[in-house]
Amino acid sequence: MRLMPYLVSAAAVAVLALVAHVITRFLPLPHVSVLFLAAVVTSAALWGFWPSVFAAALSVAAGAFFFYSPIFSFMVTSERDVADLAVFVAVAALTSRLAASVRSKALEAQRQRERVAGLLAFSERLAASTTDSDLHAAILEHLEPVLGRPLQLLHPGEAAPAGWRVVPLATERGTAGVLAAPQPGPAADPEYEKALLGQAALAIERARLHREVAEARVKVQGEALREALINSMSHDLQTPLAAILGSATALESFGEHADPRTARELVETIRDETERLASYIENVLDLTRIRAGQIAPRLELVELSDIINAALRRRQKVLREHRVRLELPPELPMLRLDLFLMEHALANVLDNAGKYAPAGSQVSLAASVEGGHVVLEVTDGGSGICAADLERVFDPFYRGPGPEGRPASGTGLGLAICRAFVEANGGSVAALSAGPGRGTTVRMRLPLPAP
Amino acid sequence: MSEPRARILVVDDEPQIRKFLRLGLEGHGHAVIEAATAEAALRRAVAEQPELVVLDLGLPDREGFEVLSALREWSRAPVLVLSVRNRESEKVRAFDLGADDYIVKPFGMGELLARIKAALRRRLEGAAAEPVFRVGGLEVDLARRMVRLDDAEVRLSPKQYRLLQVLVSHAGKVVTHRQLLKEVWGAAHADDIQYLRVFIRKLRGRLEADPARPRYLLTELGVGYRLRTPDQLAGG
Numbered sequence: 001m002r003l004m005p006y007l008v009s010a011a012a013v014a015v016l017a018l019v020a021h022v023i024t025r026f027l028p029l030p031h032v033s034v035l036f037l038a039a040v041v042t043s044a045a046l047w048g049f050w051p052s053v054f055a056a057a058l059s060v061a062a063g064a065f066f067f068y069s070p071i072f073s074f075m076v077t078s079e080r081d082v083a084d085l086a087v088f089v090a091v092a093a094l095t096s097r098l099a100a101s102v103r104s105k106a107l108e109a110q111r112q113r114e115r116v117a118g119l120l121a122f123s124e125r126l127a128a129s130t131t132d133s134d135l136h137a138a139i140l141e142h143l144e145p146v147l148g149r150p151l152q153l154l155h156p157g158e159a160a161p162a163g164w165r166v167v168p169l170a171t172e173r174g175t176a177g178v179l180a181a182p183q184p185g186p187a188a189d190p191e192y193e194k195a196l197l198g199q200a201a202l203a204i205e206r207a208r209l210h211r212e213v214a215e216a217r218v219k220v221q222g223e224a225l226r227e228a229l230i231n232s233m234s235h236d237l238q239t240p241l242a243a244i245l246g247s248a249t250a251l252e253s254f255g256e257h258a259d260p261r262t263a264r265e266l267v268e269t270i271r272d273e274t275e276r277l278a279s280y281i282e283n284v285l286d287l288t289r290i291r292a293g294q295i296a297p298r299l300e301l302v303e304l305s306d307i308i309n310a311a312l313r314r315r316q317k318v319l320r321e322h323r324v325r326l327e328l329p330p331e332l333p334m335l336r337l338d339l340f341l342m343e344h345a346l347a348n349v350l351d352n353a354g355k356y357a358p359a360g361s362q363v364s365l366a367a368s369v370e371g372g373h374v375v376l377e378v379t380d381g382g383s384g385i386c387a388a389d390l391e392r393v394f395d396p397f398y399r400g401p402g403p404e405g406r407p408a409s410g411t412g413l414g415l416a417i418c419r420a421f422v423e424a425n426g427g428s429v430a431a432l433s434a435g436p437g438r439g440t441t442v443r444m445r446l447p448l449p450a451p
Numbered sequence: 452m453s454e455p456r457a458r459i460l461v462v463d464d465e466p467q468i469r470k471f472l473r474l475g476l477e478g479h480g481h482a483v484i485e486a487a488t489a490e491a492a493l494r495r496a497v498a499e500q501p502e503l504v505v506l507d508l509g510l511p512d513r514e515g516f517e518v519l520s521a522l523r524e525w526s527r528a529p530v531l532v533l534s535v536r537n538r539e540s541e542k543v544r545a546f547d548l549g550a551d552d553y554i555v556k557p558f559g560m561g562e563l564l565a566r567i568k569a570a571l572r573r574r575l576e577g578a579a580a581e582p583v584f585r586v587g588g589l590e591v592d593l594a595r596r597m598v599r600l601d602d603a604e605v606r607l608s609p610k611q612y613r614l615l616q617v618l619v620s621h622a623g624k625v626v627t628h629r630q631l632l633k634e635v636w637g638a639a640h641a642d643d644i645q646y647l648r649v650f651i652r653k654l655r656g657r658l659e660a661d662p663a664r665p666r667y668l669l670t671e672l673g674v675g676y677r678l679r680t681p682d683q684l685a686g687g
Contacts, residue, residue: 271559275557302648303652309664330662334648339672340672
C-alpha cells in the first residue's frame with residue numbers, strides 16, 4: 001500500500017482544519033464540514049476510493065474535535081451537529097465513489113491509449129521487417145518489456161529449453177511459432193499481451209506466405225523462360241543448322257563438277273548461317289550469365305568514344321549499307337563504366353538499328369551532357385515502334401516486325417541484355433518512337449562520375 | 452605486293468579445327484605443321500622452326516600461355532592466339548607474354564589470312580626499320596624526332612613524343628596498357644591506366660582530325676592501343 005496519498009490527505013485535512021479555525025473566529029459558520037469536502041473530493045480524484053474514505057474519516061474526526069461542542073473532544077452532543085456530520089459522511093461517501101470511478105475510467109482510457117499506441121508501433125515495426133531474423137528480433141524486442149521476462153521464439157515443433165513454459169502463437173491457419181519463457185510471469189495485462197501475441201503470429205505467418213508466393217513466382221517465371229527458350233531455340237538453332245548441313249551436303253554431292261556460282265552461293269549460305277548461330281549462342285550465354293547473377297561490372301574511368309567505336313567496329317557488317325553519323329561534344333567527360341558491358345549493350349542497339357532500318361538510311365549516335373548524366377541516343381530511320389510496345393521491346397524474346405513486316409531475324413534477347421547491362425552500370429535505357437515506320441531512338445542515360 | 456608464304460605451326464586440340472585450318476592455309480600456299488598438345492607443340496616448334504604459330508589457349512595438357520612463354524624464350528616467330536573465350540584479361544596476358552595478335556573463335560578464314568599476312572609483313576619490315584614512319588597524313592621522323600601531320604609540324608611534349616615513339620616501334624600491333632606505361636613512365640606506373648587514357652586523349656587531340664573517331668591511334672578495348680600501319684589503314 002502506498003502511503004503518500006494518505007499522508008497528503010491527512011495534511012490536506014489539517015490545513016483545511018486550520019483554515020476553518022481561522023474563518024470561524026471571524027464569522028460564525030454553521031456547516032464547517034462542507035470545507036472538508038474539498039479534501040475528500042481531491043483525494044478521490046487523485047488516488048481513488050480508499051484514500052478519500054480515509055480523508056472523510058479524518059475530516060469527521062477533526063470536525064468533531066475542533067468545531068463541534070464540546071470542543072477539543074471527539075464527543076458531539078448537539079443533535080444538529082450529529083445530523084450535520086451524518087450528512088457530511090453520506091455526501092463524502094457518494095463523492096468518493098463518483099470521483100474514484102471517474103478516475104478509474106480515465107486511467108483505463110489512458111491504458112487503452114497506450115495499448116493502442118503499443119500495438120500500432122509493434123505492427124509498424126513488424127511490417128518494416130524485411131527478413132526473418134529482423135522479424136524475430138522485432139517480436140522479441142517488443143514482447144520482452146511487456147511480458148517482463150526473457151523470451152525465445154521457436155518454430156512450431158522445435159523444443160524449448162528444459163523447464164521453460166511455452167505459449168503457442170496461433171492463427172486461424174495453425175501455429176505460426178512458439179514463444180518460450182523461463183517462468184510464468186505475472187500477467188499484468190492479459191488482454192494486451194494476447195493482442196501482441198496475435199500480431200506476432202500473424203506477422204510470422206504473413207512472412208511465410210509472402211516467401212511462398214515469391215518462390216512460386218520465381219518458379220513460374222523460370223518455367224516460362226525455359227519454355228520460351230526451348231521454343232526459340234528449337235527454331236533458331238535448327239534453322240541455321242539445317243541450312244548449313246543442307247548446303248554442305250549439296251556441295252559434297254556435286255563433287256568436282258560444281259558450277260562455281262552455285263558453289264559460291266552454297267558456301268555463302270554456310271558462312272551466313274554459321275554467323276547467325278554464333279551470335280545466337282552468344283546472346284543465350286549472356287542471358288544465362290545475367291540470370292545466374294554473374295554480371296559484376298568493373299567500373300573504371302573510360303572514354304565513351306572508345307566504347308562507341310568498338311561497338312561500331314563490331315557491327316560494321318550489319319551497318320555496312322547505312323550512313324552512320326556520330327555527334328560527340330569535343331570535351332565529353334570520361335565516364336565511370338564497365339567497358340565491355342557498355343560496348344555490348346551499345347552493339348546490341350546498333351544491331352537492331354542495322355536490322356530494322358532500310359539500307360541507305362541514316363543511323364546516328366549523339367551524346368550530350370544533361371544534368372548529372374551523359375545521354376547517348378542511337379536513332380535510326382527504321383520501322384519504328386508503336387507506343388504500346390515501347391516498354392515491351394526490352395522483354396526477353398520480344399521481336400518487332402522487320403522492314404518487310406516479318407519478324408526480324410535474331411533472338412529477341414538483344415535489348416533485354418542491353419537493359420540489364422546498362423542498369424548494371426548505374427544507367428537507364430528507354431526506347432522512343434514517333435510510331436510505326438517513323439524510326440526509333442534508343443536513349444541511354446549514364447551517370448557522370450562524382451567530381 | 453606478293454603474298455607472303457610461310458611454314459605455320461597450328462596448335463589446337465580439336466581435330467576439326469586443325470583440319471579446316473590446314474585446308475584453308477594450305478589452299479593459300481602456306482605449309483602447315485600440326486600439334487594437338489602443348490608438349491607436341493614445343494617439340495615440333497624446336498624441330499621444324501616454324502615462321503608463324505597459330506596457338507589455341509585451351510590445350511588438354513598445359514595452358515596455351517605456357518607454350519607462348521616457352522616459345523618466346525628462343526623464338527621471335529609471330530604468334531597468333533586463338534580462343535573461344537572472349538575474355539579481355541586473356542588477351543592482355545597473351546600480349547604481355549609476347550603474342551602478336553589475337554582472334555576469337557569463331558572466326559572466318561579471310562580474317563585469319565589477313566592477320567597472318569599482316570604479322571608476316573610486320574616481321575619483314577621490322578627487320579629493316581625505316582627511320583621515318585608514315586601512315587595517312589601522319590609522319591614520324593624517328594631520327595630527327597619530328598612529327599608532321601598533313602605536312603604541318605606537330606609540337607608534342609617529351610612524354611607525348613615518347614608515347615608515340617613506343618607505338619611507332621610496335622606499329623600495327625596492339626601494345627598493352629602495361630607495356631606502354633612501363634616503357635614511357637617506368638615499371639612503378641605500370642597500373643596507372645587512368646593516367647594513360649588522359650595522355651592518349653591529348654595525343655589524339657594533336658594527331659587526329661576527329662579525336663572521337665580516330666583513324667591512326669586506335670583503342671583495343673580493355674587491352675591497349677594500336678597505331679595503324681598504311682596496310683591496316685587501307686584495309687579499314
